[in-house]
Amino acid sequence: MTRMLLRGNEAIAEAAIRSGLKCYFCYPITPQGELVEYMARELPKRGGVFLQAESEVAAINMVYGAAAAGVRTMTSSSSPGISLKQEGISYLAGARLPAVIVNMMRGGPGLGNIAPAQGDYFQATKGGGHGDYHLIVLAPSTVPEAAQLVMLAFELSDRYRVPAMILADGMLGQMMEPVELPPPVDPKGIPQRPWAVTGAKGRPPNVILSFDLEPQRLKEMNLVLQETYREIERNEVRWEEMATDDAQILIVAYGTMGRIAKTVVRRARKEGIRAGLLRPITLWPFPYEPIRRLSERVPTVLTVELSAGQMWEDVRLAVEGRAKTPFYGELGGVVPTPKEILSEVKRHATG
Amino acid sequence: MPQASTQVPEGYVKAFFRPRSLSDAKYTYCPGCHHGIVGRLIAEAIDELGIQDRTVGIAPVGCAVFLYQFYRVDFVQAAHGRACAVATGIKRANPELVVFSYQGDGDLAAIGTAETVHAANRGENITVIFVNNQVYGMTGGEMAPTTLPGQRTTTTPEGRDVRLTGYPLRISEMLAQLDGPAYITRQSVHDVRHIQMARRAILKAFRNQLEGKGFSLVEIVAACPTNLKLPPPQANRWVAENALKYFPLGDLKVKGG
Numbered sequence: 001m002t003r004m005l006l007r008g009n010e011a012i013a014e015a016a017i018r019s020g021l022k023c024y025f026c027y028p029i030t031p032q033g034e035l036v037e038y039m040a041r042e043l044p045k046r047g048g049v050f051l052q053a054e055s056e057v058a059a060i061n062m063v064y065g066a067a068a069a070g071v072r073t074m075t076s077s078s079s080p081g082i083s084l085k086q087e088g089i090s091y092l093a094g095a096r097l098p099a100v101i102v103n104m105m106r107g108g109p110g111l112g113n114i115a116p117a118q119g120d121y122f123q124a125t126k127g128g129g130h131g132d133y134h135l136i137v138l139a140p141s142t143v144p145e146a147a148q149l150v151m152l153a154f155e156l157s158d159r160y161r162v163p164a165m166i167l168a169d170g171m172l173g174q175m176m177e178p179v180e181l182p183p184p185v186d187p188k189g190i191p192q193r194p195w196a197v198t199g200a201k202g203r204p205p206n207v208i209l210s211f212d213l214e215p216q217r218l219k220e221m222n223l224v225l226q227e228t229y230r231e232i233e234r235n236e237v238r239w240e241e242m243a244t245d246d247a248q249i250l251i252v253a254y255g256t257m258g259r260i261a262k263t264v265v266r267r268a269r270k271e272g273i274r275a276g277l278l279r280p281i282t283l284w285p286f287p288y289e290p291i292r293r294l295s296e297r298v299p300t301v302l303t304v305e306l307s308a309g310q311m312w313e314d315v316r317l318a319v320e321g322r323a324k325t326p327f328y329g330e331l332g333g334v335v336p337t338p339k340e341i342l343s344e345v346k347r348h349a350t351g
Numbered sequence: 352m353p354q355a356s357t358q359v360p361e362g363y364v365k366a367f368f369r370p371r372s373l374s375d376a377k378y379t380y381c382p383g384c385h386h387g388i389v390g391r392l393i394a395e396a397i398d399e400l401g402i403q404d405r406t407v408g409i410a411p412v413g414c415a416v417f418l419y420q421f422y423r424v425d426f427v428q429a430a431h432g433r434a435c436a437v438a439t440g441i442k443r444a445n446p447e448l449v450v451f452s453y454q455g456d457g458d459l460a461a462i463g464t465a466e467t468v469h470a471a472n473r474g475e476n477i478t479v480i481f482v483n484n485q486v487y488g489m490t491g492g493e494m495a496p497t498t499l500p501g502q503r504t505t506t507t508p509e510g511r512d513v514r515l516t517g518y519p520l521r522i523s524e525m526l527a528q529l530d531g532p533a534y535i536t537r538q539s540v541h542d543v544r545h546i547q548m549a550r551r552a553i554l555k556a557f558r559n560q561l562e563g564k565g566f567s568l569v570e571i572v573a574a575c576p577t578n579l580k581l582p583p584p585q586a587n588r589w590v591a592e593n594a595l596k597y598f599p600l601g602d603l604k605v606k607g608g
């Protein structure tokens with residue numbers, strides 16, 4: 001273990017390098033500049049390839065190429081850049097190529113601003129690009145967790161041959177915290193990729209494709225994806241609970257908001273309100289089941305997001321009318337204070 | 352139906368072989384289409400250089416989307432226009448591989464212009480085979496960036512009006528202005544003599560990569576008889592008499608040469 005004091009952006013970069021990242025492709029955008037710069041500085045020294053592409057479109061297609069060639073590969077960006085990557089992400093999903101994509105969300109839509117936001121939840125968890133596919137979406141709420149989830153993203157992406165996304169926001173990217181990092185992974189521990197394009201030496205040619213003009217066969221291709229997604233849903237749902245045992249009101253919040261919500265829960269408890277928190281760590285697969293279970297005994301489930309209510313839809317799908325499901329969100333890069341959230345909690349816990 | 356015999360009759364010697372790196376799959380191209388000729392020239396170059404077991408091809412979106420079926424080499428099918436970026440990713444991940452992309456004019460010179468220009472400008476050590484048939488073949492014969500002035504296509508039913516849609520894009524000339532590329536050449540395959548010249552150009556473009564010289568692009572001015580609505584011999588003539596006026600043949604850039 002190495003102890004380092006790092007910003008979220010840097011911790012993500014360092015964790016990726018330690019995960020055996022071989023090729024990183026990027027196009028600069030705020031608020032993930034430190035990630036790009038860290039990679040430019042560190043990755044070539046440590047045997048990897050850093051390349052600044054001409055656009056996010058090019059960067060994600062370079063990722064597609066590197067993934068096809070069988071190496072661990074990653075790109076990072078923020079909201080507008082992630083929109084440009086959607087075509088390539090859909091191709092990665094269709095071709096079953098493992099890769100990691102980092103989205104340090106900022107205010108939107110359009111050019112928006114560079115303040116923290118969570119407005120890309122739909123895009124990340126419901127498809128974003130065309131076709132029936134999912135990404136594995138991981139949402140860190142602290143710098144150490146960001147590092148840990150990057151390593152997990154590479155692992156899961158390899159295991160299931162599904163691209164994985166780290167969905168965080170500008171606040172986490174800038175935040176500085178001490179991080180314990182494991183030593184770099186042993187390259188021998190990285191799963192073999194017998195399907196990769198490495199030159200057809202002593203084997204039939206490998207082909208990486210995301211299409212089939214014959215509907216029945218494309219259906220079969222899709223069914224393989226769907227089976228994989230069901231398997232991921234069975235095995236990989238992750239979440240954290242805080243003070244849920246006796247909760248009279250449950251907050252559901254992820255990422256930066258999940259972190260702020262912890263403060264809210266503590267303050268509410270001091271004031272005699274039995275608040276609890278469920279913080280989804282995987283946004284896809286979403287923790288429907290634990291939320292459903294809690295909604296059987298908690299009368300109010302309050303969703304708090306830096307959006308107009310995107311994850312809220314999944315919370316309501318989980319609750320299915322068993323509890324009240326109010327929402328509190330901020331927009332445009334405005335981050336609510338614990339006090340503001342607390343007054344929402346009070347309003348709903350007592351009302 | 353009588354089958355053509357593959358037996359060599361007595362007194363004859365077989366002199367024309369299928370390149371080893373071509374598979375047994377039948378081409379999906381229309382009769383007289385130049386994609387088929389170019390595809391074979393690539394296979395011959397791969398055979399001659401002995402690189403079949405370390406070559407990776409990139410199939411485009413376009414009439415050549417099935418390219419991977421025609422070769423006995425590893426292949427990646429790329430999104431429309433992104434082949435040069437995908438090739439970059441593969442080559443950077445594994446520089447031991449010989450990486451070539453194969454792209455139409457819509458793919459390379461319209462939707463993929465940025466990826467093409469920047470791969471060239473980086474001097475990316477890849478080989479690009481660019482088939483300029485002046486139309487969007489696969490989608491039914493729409494205007495391409497390379498469509499000739501006055502040429503009728505399904506989206507220029509009265510002929511391409513340069514006041515509305517601009518002029519045929521000579522992207523090879525543009526790329527030749529850059530410092531990055533090692534080799535930019537324009538060839539054609541409308542007759543035997545030109546096929547021989549195109550063969551040499553393609554071989555050089557692959558050899559350059561083996562020698563680490565960097566970005567090499569061979570443009571082939573090609574015929575699409577189906578969309579020209581001409582029988583193949585007339586389509587070949589059409590290339591010679593019309594297309595080559597806008598797209599003159601020859602080397603546009605040879606680094607250090």
Ligand SMILES: Cc1ncc(C[n+]2csc(CCOP(=O)(O)OP(=O)(O)O)c2C)c(N)n1
Nearest residue numbers: 412413414431455456457458486487488489
């Ligand atoms: C993003 C995207 N836009 C459009 C298409 C539809 N499309 C398929 S092939 C093609 C044009 C191909 O023309 P060209 O590159 O000149 O190759 P050709 O078919 O003539 O060989 C288009 C527009 C697509 N597949 N993807």
